[in-house]
Amino acid sequence: MPSRQQKAEPDLGRFSDPALVVLTCLADGPKHGYAILQESASLGFPLSVGTLYGSLNRLERLRLIEAEASDDRRRPYRMTELGVGHLRARLASLNRVVRYGARKLEEAR
Amino acid sequence: MKLLLHLYPHWWRDRYGAEALDILERRPVTLSLLLDVMVGCVDAWLNQEMPPGDVGRTYQHDDPRGYLMNGNRKRNRLVASVIAGVLLIVLTGAFVFVETYRTLQGHRDGAPGAINVLAVSAAATAAVGFWVVVTGRRLHNWPGWPGERRALRLAGAYCLLGSLFVVGLALTGNEGFAFLIYAGLALTLAAATRVVRSRNPGI
Numbered sequence: 001m002p003s004r005q006q007k008a009e010p011d012l013g014r015f016s017d018p019a020l021v022v023l024t025c026l027a028d029g030p031k032h033g034y035a036i037l038q039e040s041a042s043l044g045f046p047l048s049v050g051t052l053y054g055s056l057n058r059l060e061r062l063r064l065i066e067a068e069a070s071d072d073r074r075r076p077y078r079m080t081e082l083g084v085g086h087l088r089a090r091l092a093s094l095n096r097v098v099r100y101g102a103r104k105l106e107e108a109r
Numbered sequence: 110m111k112l113l114l115h116l117y118p119h120w121w122r123d124r125y126g127a128e129a130l131d132i133l134e135r136r137p138v139t140l141s142l143l144l145d146v147m148v149g150c151v152d153a154w155l156n157q158e159m160p161p162g163d164v165g166r167t168y169q170h171d172d173p174r175g176y177l178m179n180g181n182r183k184r185n186r187l188v189a190s191v192i193a194g195v196l197l198i199v200l201t202g203a204f205v206f207v208e209t210y211r212t213l214q215g216h217r218d219g220a221p222g223a224i225n226v227l228a229v230s231a232a233a234t235a236a237v238g239f240w241v242v243v244t245g246r247r248l249h250n251w252p253g254w255p256g257e258r259r260a261l262r263l264a265g266a267y268c269l270l271g272s273l274f275v276v277g278l279a280l281t282g283n284e285g286f287a288f289l290i291y292a293g294l295a296l297t298l299a300a301a302t303r304v305v306r307s308r309n310p311g312i
Contacts, residue, residue, distance in 0.1 A: 033128045034135070049132055049142070050149025053125045057156065073127040 003069045012062070019064075023087040024081060026065060032074035033100040059083065110134065113146050116192060118185070121153045147196045154189035205230065227287050228279040234294075235272035241265025258304060264298060 013020045025031060032042040033052055040047045047055070056077060059065040064083035068076045079087065110133040114126055136142060205226050242265040270296040278287035 033125075034132050037132065048145040049129060050145040050152065053121075053129060054152050054156075055119075055151060056125070057153075067124075072129045075125075075128055092136075 011024050012055075012058055015051070015055045017045075018047055018092055019059055020087075021047060022055045022059060023064065023083060023090075026077060026079045026083070027087060030068055030076040030078035032070075032076045034074060036077075060105045074104070110138070110146070113143070113150070116147075116150045117153050120155055120157065144196075144200075147192070151189045151193045151196070154185050154192065157185055225279055225284075227284055227291060228276050230273035231272040231279060231287070231291055234291075235269050235276065238265045238268030238270075238272060244267055264301065268294070269299065 012043070021040050021043065022036055024043070025036045031039070033056070037047055037052060040052075056065070060067065060077075062082075063080055064086050065077045065079055068078055070076060111130060114122060114130055114133075117126065133142070205284070242262055271290070275287045275291045275294065278284075278290065
């Protein structure tokens with residue numbers, strides 16, 4: 001059964017994983033779409049253009065990121081406080097799964 | 110690519126269009142990229158919500174869920190389904206064309222086709238013919254005319270038998286002949302429909 005904290009997590013549906021990649025790319029500062037695509041590719045989770053903008057739209061809608069003003073064609077996005085909290089929670093959750101899985105593998109040997 | 114982006118909703122182009130175009134122009138145009146852009150387009154039409162006060166367009170209106178909706182929900186879904194339908198038809202058409210071409214060429218490159226397109230298409234046509242023969246129902250809003258039911262059943266039987274013959278030919282390695290028969294079948298049905306229509310004004 002999901003905990004109260006898990007219930008409060010925003011539902012990103014099938015964009016959950018791409019959104020995590022986008023948030024991770026934005027963790028060290030604002031970036032525009034092209035920079036996010038490049039970083040996601042170097043991270044080993046390349047995003048397609050359609051997935052990137054689907055994720056950006058959902059993250060903006062949930063106020064996890066916001067666009068910064070720009071006169072350029074490229075528009076930088078930055079994480080909000082809510083986004084930082086969401087990323088921390090997702091990473092902690094993934095970390096728990098990784099530790100649990102590794103422990104079980106060790107026990108199985 | 111710029112033309113494809115015009116299929117996206119207006120608010121999406123306002124918000125992401127310039128940057129997306131900038132990215133797309135740096136990439137080679139591939140089938141997967143086109144597919145990705147089109148799937149993104151359908152997604153954009155289906156999910157038209159932005160945080161309040163974020164874009165500030167006049168065509169936005171309040172949604173009970175607290176978001177600003179862009180345009181009419183029903184219309185958005187209709188546009189999305191039309192785009193998805195056209196995409197599906199184009200992809201299926203391209204696949205059938207390529208496979209039929211490969212079949213007619215006799216797979217000179219040695220690689221077999223993914224499926225026997227002729228056999229599958231003819232089987233689908235035979236199924237339609239079978240349905241017409243069995244039910245003999247008049248199409249919805251089809252104007253009645255003397256002998257309509259009999260003519261429909263006759264056309265259905267022709268469709269069924271002809272298509273089964275094509276399936277048999279296609280599966281026994283006579284794809285070229287099967288294709289000609291199948292094309293002839295389609296032309297005969299189209300011509301028969303034309304003749305019936307010309308003799309029965311109002312159909």
